[in-house]
Amino acid sequence: MSAVLGPERPQMVSHVQQALSYTVFDCKWVPRSARLMCLGSAARGTGVIQLYELHGARLEMLREIKKPKPIKCGTFGATSLQQRYLATGDFDGNLNIWNLEAPEIPVYSVKGHKEIINSIDGVGGLGIGEGAPEIVTGSRDGTVKVWDPRQNDTPVANMEPVQGESKRDCWTVAFGNAYNQEERVVCAGYDNGDIKLFDLKTMSLRWETNIKNGVCSVEFDRKDINMNKLVATSLEGKFHVFDMRTQHPTKGFASVSEKAQKSTIWQVRHLPQNRDIFMTSGGSGSLHLWKYEYPAQRSKKDSEGSEMGVAGSLSLLQNVTLSTQPISSLDWSPDKKGLCVCGAFDQTVRVLIVTKLNKI
Amino acid sequence: MPVWLREHSWRQSLTAVYLSLPLRGARATAANIFCSEQYLKVSIPPFLFEAVLYAPIDDTNSTAKIGNGNIFFTLYKKEPAMWDSLTLANADKEKLQHLRENAVLKAQEKAKEETEAKKITKQEHKKYALEATMKVEEAERKRIEDLKEKERQKVTKELELWKNQQKDGDKYKSIQTKEEFHQEIEPLKERKNEKMNKTQIPNEASSKTRLKSTRGHGSCSIFSQDLKEEQLPAPRAAATIKVNFTPRVFPTALRESCVAEEEEWLHKQAEARRIINSDLSELEDLKEEEKNPDWLKDKGNKMFAMGDYLGAVNAYNLAVRLNNKLPLLYLNRAACHLKLRNLHKAIEDSSKALELLTPPVPDNEKARVKAHLRRGTAFCQLELYTEGLQDYEAALKIDPKNKIIEKDAEKIRQLIQGTTQSS
Numbered sequence: 001m002s003a004v005l006g007p008e009r010p011q012m013v014s015h016v017q018q019a020l021s022y023t024v025f026d027c028k029w030v031p032r033s034a035r036l037m038c039l040g041s042a043a044r045g046t047g048v049i050q051l052y053e054l055h056g057a058r059l060e061m062l063r064e065i066k067k068p069k070p071i072k073c074g075t076f077g078a079t080s081l082q083q084r085y086l087a088t089g090d091f092d093g094n095l096n097i098w099n100l101e102a103p104e105i106p107v108y109s110v111k112g113h114k115e116i117i118n119s120i121d122g123v124g125g126l127g128i129g130e131g132a133p134e135i136v137t138g139s140r141d142g143t144v145k146v147w148d149p150r151q152n153d154t155p156v157a158n159m160e161p162v163q164g165e166s167k168r169d170c171w172t173v174a175f176g177n178a179y180n181q182e183e184r185v186v187c188a189g190y191d192n193g194d195i196k197l198f199d200l201k202t203m204s205l206r207w208e209t210n211i212k213n214g215v216c217s218v219e220f221d222r223k224d225i226n227m228n229k230l231v232a233t234s235l236e237g238k239f240h241v242f243d244m245r246t247q248h249p250t251k252g253f254a255s256v257s258e259k260a261q262k263s264t265i266w267q268v269r270h271l272p273q274n275r276d277i278f279m280t281s282g283g284s285g286s287l288h289l290w291k292y293e294y295p296a297q298r299s300k301k302d303s304e305g306s307e308m309g310v311a312g313s314l315s316l317l318q319n320v321t322l323s324t325q326p327i328s329s330l331d332w333s334p335d336k337k338g339l340c341v342c343g344a345f346d347q348t349v350r351v352l353i354v355t356k357l358n359k360i
Numbered sequence: 361m362p363v364w365l366r367e368h369s370w371r372q373s374l375t376a377v378y379l380s381l382p383l384r385g386a387r388a389t390a391a392n393i394f395c396s397e398q399y400l401k402v403s404i405p406p407f408l409f410e411a412v413l414y415a416p417i418d419d420t421n422s423t424a425k426i427g428n429g430n431i432f433f434t435l436y437k438k439e440p441a442m443w444d445s446l447t448l449a450n451a452d453k454e455k456l457q458h459l460r461e462n463a464v465l466k467a468q469e470k471a472k473e474e475t476e477a478k479k480i481t482k483q484e485h486k487k488y489a490l491e492a493t494m495k496v497e498e499a500e501r502k503r504i505e506d507l508k509e510k511e512r513q514k515v516t517k518e519l520e521l522w523k524n525q526q527k528d529g530d531k532y533k534s535i536q537t538k539e540e541f542h543q544e545i546e547p548l549k550e551r552k553n554e555k556m557n558k559t560q561i562p563n564e565a566s567s568k569t570r571l572k573s574t575r576g577h578g579s580c581s582i583f584s585q586d587l588k589e590e591q592l593p594a595p596r597a598a599a600t601i602k603v604n605f606t607p608r609v610f611p612t613a614l615r616e617s618c619v620a621e622e623e624e625w626l627h628k629q630a631e632a633r634r635i636i637n638s639d640l641s642e643l644e645d646l647k648e649e650e651k652n653p654d655w656l657k658d659k660g661n662k663m664f665a666m667g668d669y670l671g672a673v674n675a676y677n678l679a680v681r682l683n684n685k686l687p688l689l690y691l692n693r694a695a696c697h698l699k700l701r702n703l704h705k706a707i708e709d710s711s712k713a714l715e716l717l718t719p720p721v722p723d724n725e726k727a728r729v730k731a732h733l734r735r736g737t738a739f740c741q742l743e744l745y746t747e748g749l750q751d752y753e754a755a756l757k758i759d760p761k762n763k764i765i766e767k768d769a770e771k772i773r774q775l776i777q778g779t780t781q782s783s
Contacts, residue, residue: 192605336522355515
């Protein structure tokens, strides 16, 4: 593991810190703006959505929306840049899409799952990727469902356990491989350490593996390209980076893993402007900034002549400890390189700026 | 008694006295010489030389040179004057004593003062060193803070700039959308291409300087968006993918560090299930399979089928010793006892079986019916017809459609009525 030297290392500068009166579960930048959304659960068990704007050295709250059920996760991934609708999953299993200008009635609503929606992702919107805009939700009831906002009530794809099989909680979902209109994959991580890759074009399971620890977060480095890298983080401080370009028939994808800290790694997010840099957030309140270096040759032939991938190496660029509680959510701004927001369980949301990313 | 050294010789100048003292073979070190302002003593046991000096000398600057069997003193006078003699003439014993004591005291005081002075200087040095290091560290810290502060300010400025850009961008966009509106409404109203061009051109002219670049963008985006909307594929055909999970007994999430403990627990449970009451010494002689109650039950069943009722009873006995919670063992043993006409034992076993078959669920219906029937038969054979009837009726309640039970129940009723009638 190589290290970037002293003064040239990216610095994580804490820009703004805002105390909230509720538990924040997810925070996201509103695309093409200096505004951010915080989603969470108020003390009396109702949901809260707050919209903030960056003003100098502080966050100014523009709007607060209250909902009957606590909200666990949200995404802007499936809306157009003009509409910027927010899709949220709540503790009751409802998927809603809100127009933030008129948030009383959702634009789309469905009771998608029987239990809490743990994770949500969107693709096809914001001018990124091709194909129909779709939203995927993963829930504690063990199912992963893909929704199209134009189709009410039923999902367009449903990944559910076989009849009679005991279910495992799905903790995280992510879209990837959306480089043309037909191709799309969904990656799901479960609490028993399973990672499954579903191909939506052929409606089949493309790959699965088990990383021996519950999977907290998965993300492709880019949703809209031929799938390149997948990072999966887990309990016990480990994360794995899979090289998704070469799939071996039996061994699957090559991977490199790193143990960053003793506590759970809650989230991983790739920098939108550079797909080889990503940040992981940990249960000890710390953020680690990593860089992936590709190997000299990304694939090689094994003894039977089939192609297998070669994993690269990871280097830690910087780390900082911001809080004593886990940092459960993290989002990079797609518009300003190095600007990111993170929400922690100490009821604070922090805006950070990571400097010197141009030099990496 | 000390030996006095008297063969000393001395010279003097105006400011100093030079005294030479031969040592008769004795070796001298600095510790042997004691000198104060007016008293000089050299004591090398057993030799002794002392002199109460004529006038005070400066004892701090005076020196003594030891060498060649000789001590050479250079004593600097306090007052430059010529001495009449080295020592005071009238050496009164008491005066001498007094002088000696004074000298010793003075020397001691001096020593004390010196040590104190040393201590103080040492402390001051330490303090100074500490302050110096603190200053250095402080400077370092400040330097780092300044660097960080500079970064922060730079970054904040950049952020403000970017934010303003965004705001302007939004403004342009809102103006754009209004113009787009105009554009769309006009052709819809009139549907003439020339008119559309007309409205386009004046707009372009007015906003040429500012909005030109974004304008171009804007029109591209409208068109591209329309195209995109047309090109959006229809919603996917709904489908389901069935998923199998890596099996896991516990409902909690998998953690590598807990895997060992979980394995241990599962192993323990399995052991507990297999071996109950296995602390009997005879069991050590048995083979592995003979310790398994299920296997023994099967063996017993086979023997019953072949008519070896005693053997079957033995097999069931052993199985019960291993695991006394399996109702089927008692049930089958009851059947054996019936055949062997051990009626009381049959009743016992059926009762035990029924006990274990609580709670009554559809799963163990058949077993309960059998248990009741067997007990009923045993009662009847003991001529306890009322109890027997009770059991038959219970069996009938569980399984009302069984004609055989009905017929038998009827028979027993007849018998009871017959006996009551006759008695």
